[in-house]
Amino acid sequence: MSKQIKAVSLISGGLDSLLSTKLMLEQGIHVEGINFFTGFCVEGHTHAIRKQKSDKQKRNNALWVAEQLGIKLHIIDVIEEYRDVLLNPKHGYGKNMNPCLDCKSFMVKKAKQWAEENDFDFIITGEVIGQRPMSQRKDTMPVVQAESGADDLLLRPLCAQHLPETKAEHEGWVDREKLLGFSGRTRKPQMALAKKYGFKDYATPAGGCCFLTDKQYSDKLVDMWQARGSREYQLDDLMMLKVGRHIRPNNRFKLIVAREEGEVKFLEGYRNQYFNLYPVSCNGPLALIDGEPTQDDLHLAARVLARYSQGREDDSVDVEINLNNGVMQKLSVAPFKNDEIDKSWLV
Numbered sequence: 001m002s003k004q005i006k007a008v009s010l011i012s013g014g015l016d017s018l019l020s021t022k023l024m025l026e027q028g029i030h031v032e033g034i035n036f037f038t039g040f041c042v043e044g045h046t047h048a049i050r051k052q053k054s055d056k057q058k059r060n061n062a063l064w065v066a067e068q069l070g071i072k073l074h075i076i077d078v079i080e081e082y083r084d085v086l087l088n089p090k091h092g093y094g095k096n097m098n099p100c101l102d103c104k105s106f107m108v109k110k111a112k113q114w115a116e117e118n119d120f121d122f123i124i125t126g127e128v129i130g131q132r133p134m135s136q137r138k139d140t141m142p143v144v145q146a147e148s149g150a151d152d153l154l155l156r157p158l159c160a161q162h163l164p165e166t167k168a169e170h171e172g173w174v175d176r177e178k179l180l181g182f183s184g185r186t187r188k189p190q191m192a193l194a195k196k197y198g199f200k201d202y203a204t205p206a207g208g209c210c211f212l213t214d215k216q217y218s219d220k221l222v223d224m225w226q227a228r229g230s231r232e233y234q235l236d237d238l239m240m241l242k243v244g245r246h247i248r249p250n251n252r253f254k255l256i257v258a259r260e261e262g263e264v265k266f267l268e269g270y271r272n273q274y275f276n277l278y279p280v281s282c283n284g285p286l287a288l289i290d291g292e293p294t295q296d297d298l299h300l301a302a303r304v305l306a307r308y309s310q311g312r313e314d315d316s317v318d319v320e321i322n323l324n325n326g327v328m329q330k331l332s333v334a335p336f337k338n339d340e341i342d343k344s345w346l347v
C-alpha cells in the first residue's frame with residue numbers, strides 16, 4: 001500500500017487558504033490546518049463584543065473554514081515567540097505595524113517544525129503572487145521559503161504555475177497541471193473558484209489577517225509603548241486596544257471608555273486590574289484608567305467620562321472612581337463640552 005501523503009495548511013480564515021486547501025484535498029492529499037494565535041488575530045473573541053455589523057456572523061473564521069473543508073484545525077498559541085517578530089522585524093513594517101514578511105516566514109517555519117514532529121510531508125499556504133504589497137511579491141516569496149527553512153517543502157497551490165516546482169510536484173504527490181496560476185490583486189478568480197466549489201459566506205478581510213494592518217489599532221499600540229517608555233506588552237493590553245474609545249490627555253494615563261453595552265460587559269471583567277469610573281447621578285458608560293494618574297488627572301478623567309454620559313448637558317455629574325485597593329472616590333464634576341476635549345487626546 002502506498003503511503004498517504006499529508007500536508008499541513010496555514011489557515012487564516014480567509015478565502016485563499018480555504019481554496020488552496022480544497023485543491024489539495026481534491027488531489028487526495030490528507031490535509032490538516034494550523035492557525036497561529038499571535039494575540040493580534042482578527043479571529044479572536046473580541047470581534048463578537050460590538051453590535052456593529054450585526055448582520056455579519058460572529059464566528060471564528062479559521063474554525064469555519066476547517067468545518068467547511070471537513071479537516072482538523074490546530075490552533076497554536078505563539079504569543080510569546082511572536083514578540084520578537086513584531087518588535088524586531090528584519091524586513092521592517094508594512095503600511096502600519098504589520099511585519100508581514102517576517103511574520104510569514106515565522107509562521108511557515110513553525111508549520112515546518114509542526115510537520116516534522118507530526119510526520120507530515122509538505123506545507124501549503126493560500127498565498128497568491130502580487131496579492132499583498134509586502135509578503136506576496138514575486139521577489140519576496142522566495143524569501144519566505146529561504147528564511148523559514150521550508151524551501152521546496154512549501155507549496156502555494158493558487159499560484160504554483162508561476163513558481164518553480166516544489167518537492168510535492170517533483171515527487172508526483174500532486175499534479176502540477178491541476179495547480180493554479182493566479183496572480184495580482186484581483187479577487188475575481190478566487191471568487192469564481194469559490195462559486196464553483198459552492199462556498200458561500202466566506203470571510204473577506206480587507207487589509208489582512210490581523211489587527212496590525214489596521215491604522216487605528218497600530219496607532220493605539222504605538223501610543224501605549226510611547227506612554228510607557230517600553231515596548232513590553234501583555235495579552236490583556238492587546239485585547240484592550242481592540243475595545244472602547246481611547247483618550248489620552250497626557251503621558252500619565254489613558255481612559256478607555258466603553259462605547260456600548262457589549263464593551264461595558266467586556267471592560268467589567270477588568271475592573272479588578274484597573275482604576276475604573278462610572279457616573280452615578282445618571283446613566284453612562286464604564287471607563288478604565290490605564291496608567292498612574294494624579295488626583296488632578298482623576299478629576300479630568302471624570303469630566304471626560306461625564307461628557308460621554310447622559311448627563312453631558314447637566315451642570316454637574318457625580319462620578320464614582322474605584323481605585324482598586326478598596327478605596328472609592330466620589331467626584332462631582334462639570335462635563336467637558338465637545339470642543340473642550342482636545343482632538344489630540346483621541347488615540
Ligand code: SF4
Pocket residue numbers: 098099100101103104135207208209210211212213
Ligand atoms: S496581516 Fe498580520 S498575520 Fe497576516 S502576514 Fe501580515 S502581520 Fe502576519
